Amino acid sequence: MQRRRKIRREISRRALLRAAAVSPAAALFRGVSAKPTDIRIEEVSHSYEEYLYRTPYKFGGRAVDRVTLLNVHCAVRTRGGRVAKGFGSMPLGNVWSFPSKVMSYDATLGAMRTLAGRISKITSEYKETAHPVEINHALEPAYLKEAETVSAELKLTSPIPKLCTLVTASPFDAAIHDAFGKALDRNCYDTYGPDCMAGDLSRYLGPDFRGEYLQQYVKTQPAPRTPLFHSVGAGDPITEEDIQRRINDGLPETLPEWIQYNGLVRIKIKLNGEDLAGDLERVTKIDRVTEETQKKR
Template identity: 50%
Template sequence: MTTWPRLPTRRAVLRAAGAALPLASIARAAQAPAVRASRPTDIRVVDVMHAFEGHTYRAPYMFGGRSVDRVTILNVQVRVRTGDGKEAFGFGSMTLGNAWAFPKASQDEGLGAMTALAEAFRAITAACDDQGHPIDLWRVLEPAYLQEAAALGPRRGLAMPIPKLCTLVVASAFDAAIHDAYGKAFGLSSYATYSSRHMRHDLSRDLGPAFAGQYLDRHVAVAPRAETPVFHSVGASDAIEPSDLKVRLDDGLPNTLAEWIARDGLTHFKIKLNGGNEAQDFDRITRIDRVVREAMTARRIADWHYLLDFNEGCPNVGYLLTLLRKVREFTPDGFARIKYVEQPTSRDLAGDRANVMHEASKLLPVVVDEGLVDIESLHLARAMGYTGVALKACKGQSQALLIAAAAQQAGMFLCVQDLTCPGASLIHSAGIAARVPGNAGIEANARQFVPSASAAWEPRFPGLFTVRNGVMRTGQLTGPGLGAVPPGPRLA
């Protein structure tokens, strides 16, 4: 249950954020000029609230050698005012996936840092006096968020800096709430506000001169596609067959991969691999291929697909190449069904330059995920042979759309992944997946591991939280803003 705290006055926010405000001012001066003159299509932030809710997983989810069994969700509500005086509320939500975003910290350290960042980001966001489109505000807020994160680590006695990815995950709920409020202020889907009619600047401001005269509406559709294929995540410890079960959960949901296929009519599968043990990874891929093949033969389905996600687990690119070639030799048809490989080696691209993906990309698209935190890292990934990008709502609506535009223009492979996103965060993620041209599909694993977190949302979005025939019904995501209105009462 979400409990919204009472919001202090703007004056109190400005006093409380005294330490953060100079950082925001410095960031504005260095990164983007402040916007003071108002247009009718501009907004400014008036109020900001945030709250947390917690849920326990029905079963642990293992990825990249880490096991997760609970989630803390950050919910953010903002009130904005347009240039001609209209006001609107916006809502954003995101899983604080510290095990993924801050893996070198302990559970308590990582989650504690992220909740502390949320407190600080609320004050910074509330104190922002700039006006414009949500992407204008993101240009001002992101540097301030990053500076606050750099200062927060030492204050909390952390042994390592707070990663940029961790900062983006926390900031994404605030960014989503601002985009949501902007659309609602004008009675439009947020995706109808990415043209020159609403945006102050074209994409050259963020992506360089090659994008002069282009706006996001050239790269992101206003209308969502009716259905989007769902990649079912097979966690590294998930039961593939009944013999893998240690304890059967009697909660009405499937327990094995074959049971999930039968219930949801699955056709797309995300295979989580730990890396570091070639025989083990090979066995897992080929076992899953066998179980899926048997299920598809019984259903008379000829078209299905896999993706391989190592979460940085491969010790080097040679490991990946050997494994892929072995799979191709053993099951040529199974190999042909692999659509792409996701983040096989370290997210630290600059520190891992030896592990280039040029040879691997000749076999399959290789997608950058954890290593993709800004436009500069996109350029570096391309130089290292990565040929695709994983777009994620948890890195921010603004960044996801800008990277989608840059990746499309570069001819890169596109997919949308989640962070075990339930409720409003899945609606947000699905909205991106349904509008980016060429997107291969969406991961949506909260329905597998933490369905309780979506229970209040599910009746209002039939077919979004429950998959049928392997697809999510995304055509319904046409409401104002990003489409997520909390089921409970709004704090006015």
């Protein structure tokens, strides 16, 4: 059992690289039986939404005052001919998925938007019929290859990182899963067992996972309640003395005000990450202020 746990923690990077090196279509369908629940991508489209933050949000040493959402719509068809539509959305977090001290915010965001267009085309042109997990497994190498192409075409100072590529691709994957669940009239998280998937996890993670399926590691139904965390950015005012000029828009501006306003009991802290002493002092202050405020509720 101890050896098994160790193997799980070290999930064979070599096995993953081997899987990525194999031709996607060949790796996906070799010796695999078709499932009646399998789907085929019929249509893919994407769009963007732009939002300005109420105040700049700082983490990892960078402050941002806006966000771009990548929204994806898709349509899929089952082997039985049923058509369903799905939706996926993801913030294009270029600040954390494509950090750069030499390229501007607009440059890295522009690279992600260009890559999104290419991923949309690649996904829409994929016409094999399979489970969403298998479809994404087959498409990921093409996404990563296209990121290299975009990096070269745009003459980027640094190539698009793998993490950034996966972030950009994630709403496409989410939309396909959403459509899959709707096509089957099931929660998509309830479709990761042998009744819907043609192969077990050993196909992706190595022989140690033979006979196991993703359904063993995810909840098949949503929890009735989900904890809400209040995120304190690295530049957010903690107390009144931290405010240089009040916004005065009727919403809270300090941490005690937010705690009283929303009844907060869970705090998520963002740090700069480049000043250990400063980060430690800030965490200590947030803890002290939170404890003092909670006692007054």
